[in-house]
Amino acid sequence: MAGVSMKGIKLRIRSMESTKQITKAMEMVAASKLRRAQDNVTRSRPYFETLYSTVCEISGSSDAFTSPYLEEREVQKSLYVVIAGDRGLAGGYNHNVLKLAEAEMSGKNVTVLPIGKRSVDHFRAHGFEILSDVWAQAGDLSVSDCFTMARELCKRFLDGEFDEVHLVYTNFVSILVQQPSVLKLLPLHGTGEAGDDKSETLYEPDSETLFAAVVPEYLGGLIYGALCESVASEQGARRTAMDSATKNAEDMISDLSLKYNRARQGAITQEITEIVAGSTVS
Amino acid sequence: MATFNLQIVTPDGLMFSGEAESLTVRTVEGDVGILPNHINFLTALGMGEARIVTGGVTRRAACIGGMLSVRNNEVNLVPTTFEWADEIDLDRANRARQAAEEKLSHRNTLSDQELAVAEAKLKRALVRSGVAARR
Numbered sequence: 001m002a003g004v005s006m007k008g009i010k011l012r013i014r015s016m017e018s019t020k021q022i023t024k025a026m027e028m029v030a031a032s033k034l035r036r037a038q039d040n041v042t043r044s045r046p047y048f049e050t051l052y053s054t055v056c057e058i059s060g061s062s063d064a065f066t067s068p069y070l071e072e073r074e075v076q077k078s079l080y081v082v083i084a085g086d087r088g089l090a091g092g093y094n095h096n097v098l099k100l101a102e103a104e105m106s107g108k109n110v111t112v113l114p115i116g117k118r119s120v121d122h123f124r125a126h127g128f129e130i131l132s133d134v135w136a137q138a139g140d141l142s143v144s145d146c147f148t149m150a151r152e153l154c155k156r157f158l159d160g161e162f163d164e165v166h167l168v169y170t171n172f173v174s175i176l177v178q179q180p181s182v183l184k185l186l187p188l189h190g191t192g193e194a195g196d197d198k199s200e201t202l203y204e205p206d207s208e209t210l211f212a213a214v215v216p217e218y219l220g221g222l223i224y225g226a227l228c229e230s231v232a233s234e235q236g237a238r239r240t241a242m243d244s245a246t247k248n249a250e251d252m253i254s255d256l257s258l259k260y261n262r263a264r265q266g267a268i269t270q271e272i273t274e275i276v277a278g279s280t281v282s
Numbered sequence: 283m284a285t286f287n288l289q290i291v292t293p294d295g296l297m298f299s300g301e302a303e304s305l306t307v308r309t310v311e312g313d314v315g316i317l318p319n320h321i322n323f324l325t326a327l328g329m330g331e332a333r334i335v336t337g338g339v340t341r342r343a344a345c346i347g348g349m350l351s352v353r354n355n356e357v358n359l360v361p362t363t364f365e366w367a368d369e370i371d372l373d374r375a376n377r378a379r380q381a382a383e384e385k386l387s388h389r390n391t392l393s394d395q396e397l398a399v400a401e402a403k404l405k406r407a408l409v410r411s412g413v414a415a416r417r
Contacts, residue, residue, distance in 0.1 A: 043295035050291045050358050054351050058324055143293045147362070201322040201353075205311050213310060213326035214349045217362060224293055 009260040020249035027242035030235045037232035041172055048225030055218045059188040067211040068158055069188050077162040078110045083169040084119035085234040086139050091241030093234050094118045097180040101168040104182055143224050150220035157186050169226035170233035178233035284318035290359045297364050306333040323352040327361055329409050342367040344413040370414040379407035
């Protein structure tokens, strides 16, 4: 009896050990990717912030003119750009951002532009209307992809295909904390902070042409920034998840080793008892 | 000498931050010069050379796309691509130019979109090599 369970325990320890090696390796990979992604975030953040605050200021201070990008239409159709990861095993990362997206979408007539393989799979499986799945690999997107995407979005927004555009992504707060968030891209809304000297700003060539040129750039920059944040968040979440998986595996291995040694000792004791008993009889 | 606070940010990071005496950039309407105490101003950038005078030294760069905003003597230059003249890879620009020219040489076979992409690539390459060649 003891022999069978000893073998069973041994097998379990061995399988635990190989699992631990895999999670350990994934953690290392995620950690090195995280470092690169984090660099990207810190480099793109000033751009992201300057762009956002500048466009907020001008759209807030521009009561004097109109632009189709500023116009609030009655919302019949919404577009959600949802950025999730390409792979699983990243703790709650994909789940959290997709859950937030679904909560935001509920009760609306929506089209989804998923970015990242997990996001594409999720919305396809749940029967959402998908705009395009060209951008399935979140990790490989470059700046120019984001600008292409932004131009496409602007064109469709102006054509009236949808009346508002939201971006759902994960904000990279720190290595340990990632916050899923929603950002309204279109129509633009001003913060209204710069109300002091609105009439004195000079727009060249004129406000409408300017908006037509700047808005696609602005959206592209914003999407790129959100993408950098999301990719960094994914790696961060994966690193944390794999770290705790490795720790769990270690705990289980030490637990199982203890059981194994007890079983071994039990078996030896039994054998000795049997021999002693046998020799007394003869 | 009067100066203004200039910040140049691109998707690749902060390229410049500090006091500058003048800034010349190519906008969609042509070259524009910014001096200290400029009126609040906003424009979209075209493709061309940017010249920044800081501390009496003129620095040149290739500056493509994006926007320029001036607000209370704070100048934000937010281009899509910004490369200092001495950091441009001239070989790469020349190669990109040749590739784009070759593509454009049989333009009948291209779709409108491909044509636009190839033309944009050619323009970028020309701006880069133009800025780099004059250093």
